[in-house]
Amino acid sequence: MWILKAIGLFLAAAGWRLTGSQQFGAMLIRALSAKNENLKNIAGILIVRAGHRSEPLLQAALQRRENLPMTLSLLGDLGDRMVENEIRPFSTDRDPQVAEAARQALRVLASNR
Numbered sequence: 001m002w003i004l005k006a007i008g009l010f011l012a013a014a015g016w017r018l019t020g021s022q023q024f025g026a027m028l029i030r031a032l033s034a035k036n037e038n039l040k041n042i043a044g045i046l047i048v049r050a051g052h053r054s055e056p057l058l059q060a061a062l063q064r065r066e067n068l069p070m071t072l073s074l075l076g077d078l079g080d081r082m083v084e085n086e087i088r089p090f091s092t093d094r095d096p097q098v099a100e101a102a103r104q105a106l107r108v109l110a111s112n113r
Contacts, residue, residue: 002036009039013046017053025050025057032067032074044070048077055080062086068093069101076105079112 009031016024031043047054055078061071072090075083087109090102 002039005031005034005036005039006042009042009046013050017050020053022057025054028054029057029061029066029071032061032070040070044074047074052078052080054078055083059083059086062090068095068098072098072101072105076108079109081109081113084109 009028012024012027015021016028028043028047031039032047034040034043047058055075058071058075058078061067062075068090072087075087084106087102087105090098091106093099093102
């Protein structure tokens with residue numbers, strides 16, 4: 001069953017890249033909270049492969065505190081130092097998973113300098 005959902009993610013990513021529709025991009029962001037790890041990973045890969053186009057979607061998810069560990073990691077993977085100031089406050093978050101994801105994202109950004 002998850003394979004059909006994965007195909008849907010690939011179609012959403014293609015639609016997002018072709019049309020720029022935020023609805024398609026939002027589908028990928030929502031998939032980051034899937035219970036199935038494969039779907040989460042596929043969504044994350046597709047988001048990172050979209051490059052800087054995905055930053056506004058990830059920043060909006062960050063502001064909503066949506067899928068924080070994964071969102072923070074993906075922002076770090078994109079390598080744009082402009083988001084460093086947005087990530088930094090999460091490094092002292094009460095949730096240890098969020099704080100660790102933020103610290104890792106900051107390390108990734110620092111290593112890409």
